[in-house]
Amino acid sequence: MFYNSLEPYLVLSAILFVLGLLAMFTKRNAISILMGVELVLNAACINFVAFSRFVENGISGQLVTIFIIILAASEAAVALAIILHLYRHINSINVDEATQLEG
Amino acid sequence: MSYFGNISKAFSTIATGMKITFRHFKNARKPDGIFTTQYPHKAVPLPKFSRQQLHNRIEDCIGCMKCANACPVSCIYIETVKAPAGTLSDTSNGQKRRLYLTRYDIDMAKCMFCALCTYPCPTECITINSDFNFIKFERKDLLYKFSDYSPEQVEQIKQEAKLREQQEAAEKIAKAKAAAEAKLKAETEAKAKAEVPQVEAKTEEVKAEQKPETKE
Amino acid sequence: MVPADFVFLILATLIVACGFVVVFHSKIIYSAFALLFSFFGVGGIYILLNADFLAGTQLIVYVGGISVLILFGILLTKKIYNLTTEETSTQKIIGGATSLAFLGALAALIFNTDWQIVTTTQEFTPQTLEIGKAFMGNFILPFELAAILLLVALIGAVIIGRDEKKEEI
């Protein structure tokens, strides 16, 4: 019923996507925003896998998801490096306080 | 040191160390492989005259208080009641016991194991022995009680002693009265013999005073 | 209702509840741990979707890697001995309204589109082999690019993250 039809997965991913969006909108902490991004990426991943399971009946959606995971890993690493750098510079990770563009 | 030299040194040192520990592991069940003793069953003998726990042979104790006075931390508590002559047996080395020991407590929690109490004892009844295993669950259990008498007996002894004391006091008062009368009599006699030389009168006076004391 | 339905409901509840904690909890450390459980639930969803290798990857990379990275980031940028790592949120009304609008639009899309569903019942087949073949076949170029991307990200993270004193040398 639930598990072998497409819509429940899409609804789940929509809710997850909106939650991630909300985190990106409302939070001012850089790490919280990063968490929102990760939620959005996961929502997209669920969509890809669900489509490849029900619509395509193949594995290309899974391959795209693996690329997304690779992307998310490198993104998280670079983003955290930037956040640490920011913290050393302005002693805060509130994105509203990061107003200097130069170094 | 080179990179591969490091690796080979690591391997050889690890091998050496592990060989040593395995030798110990292998020898563990042999009698000389173990360096500990299974304590409650076997114990390493203590040195002779090691000072661990105070003990009092209460049947030899005369209640002289010498040990209590010698104790630097006052951990010996003695309470005695006078006994009528002949009711208590003699000690093993022939001393007379004249006191009921209603209380003879040693607080091992306070004791500092100096053994100074054992030297002045005239009957050698308080000793310090090598029995070190006096673990107790509560601190009040470390107050060792040596007295033979149960609390009821102690009560009885104290009452009897009180009665005897009262009797004795009554007798004493009576004797004192008698003595005072005798003294008064002697004084009046002395006054009457005013012409007798004063040296004689003084000696008489002394005798009259000493008499009641010696009778006690 | 078959057991798999219950599993789906439990996992969906876990994911959504943890997502709510991520967004609305005032302590950022709770958000991070909730994010971790959310990832875990998504891994379970992959298993329900017959993507077993993907579930393993999700666990290793997200739960074992990214979550730990985020937790380390939090602990390194806060006074870590201080338990009150709270934070404020802004633009609640605008953000909430936009998000709700998005949700409505997505829901309308989901239920009004005629999805061309090929299959609903599918026997489970191990997919590791197929994924490997695809990576070595049609997807060889993205695969190589992903490898280069990882290398670039590694070097970039090291260069950005290290101390400035060392940069001058």
Place this chain on the structure above:
Amino acid sequence: MDNILVWTMISILVMVGLVSVVGIISIYLERKVSAFMQDRLGPMEVGFGSLANAIIGKKTFKEGRIGLAQSLADGLKLLQKEDIVPKGADVFLFKLAPMIVFGGTFAAFAALPLAEYFVPADINIGLFYILAISSFGVTGILMAGWASNNKWGLLGALRSTAQMVSYEIPIGVSLISIVMICGTLSLKEMVLAQSGWFWNWHLFGAISHNGAIGIVLLPVMFINFLIYFTCSLAETNRAPFDIPEAESELVAGYHTEYTGMRFAIFFLAEYGAIFVGNAIAVTLFLGGWNSGIPMLDEANIPGIAPLIFITKVFVLIFVVMWVRWTLPRLRVDQLMNLCWKYLIPFTLFTFFYVTIYKVFLT
């Protein structure tokens, strides 16, 4: 549906039993081995008789011979202890952390192939699954360290996490070599490939897969096995890599503030993780449930296969303990040196070697 549930419950119970039995046996073994190596006797008094007497309240002291019931008695003691939550702790996370650590270890037990027909969950990506689910415990450790609001706990947790994350790299690469030779991620099939004489084990090269020419893999497999074993020591925070729990620096690391049963759960999880790590070593390198002598395997003695498997694992656990009581603790920089300068280059070398072998010699 009923059948599935019943069988699930039964297998869960069996695995719970296995986890606790493994914990109890490992703790007893650890105490005995450490005692023997230090010229002591270890637990001798608490036999099953005196334990039973203590439970029914008799105070008679029954002399034990080798102290078999010691860890059971310890467990009973820990059950009765007060469960203290520190005042400044984050109560929810503090209580959740041991469950996660235990859960991560316990879930890994599900895929262990005890015998050909006794694999609790025969997953086709078993090895991958075990590696993935064990990384779940890392977060539990971090959670425990942070929630106890204790400097030692937090430092221990951070050290532990950093160590476990960085040692996952050599483990992964060294296991990939084996996976490449076998061509499967299923633990069961890996063991089946090693049946027969003991020289078919992967430790002695890929003879079973490729005949006599597999002998060229022998040195590489030895190196691989050593690297995997070293890394599994580091993954489970055992000496000489017990920096996260260094008693002389951080009282007990991330579980400093835990008492009673929660502490016991951490310990069970630790010994469970050791068992899982060595079970993977046995499965991948030492032939799993195969005895190494075909006649013994063909005799079909009931119950011997799991017994052989568990015996092999416990032999490796003995080596782990032996190493623990021999080698001193490494410093943090030495730990990272070992990982990045020695283990990872060597795993990459073996990986390369196996690739060449696979491409040109098969």
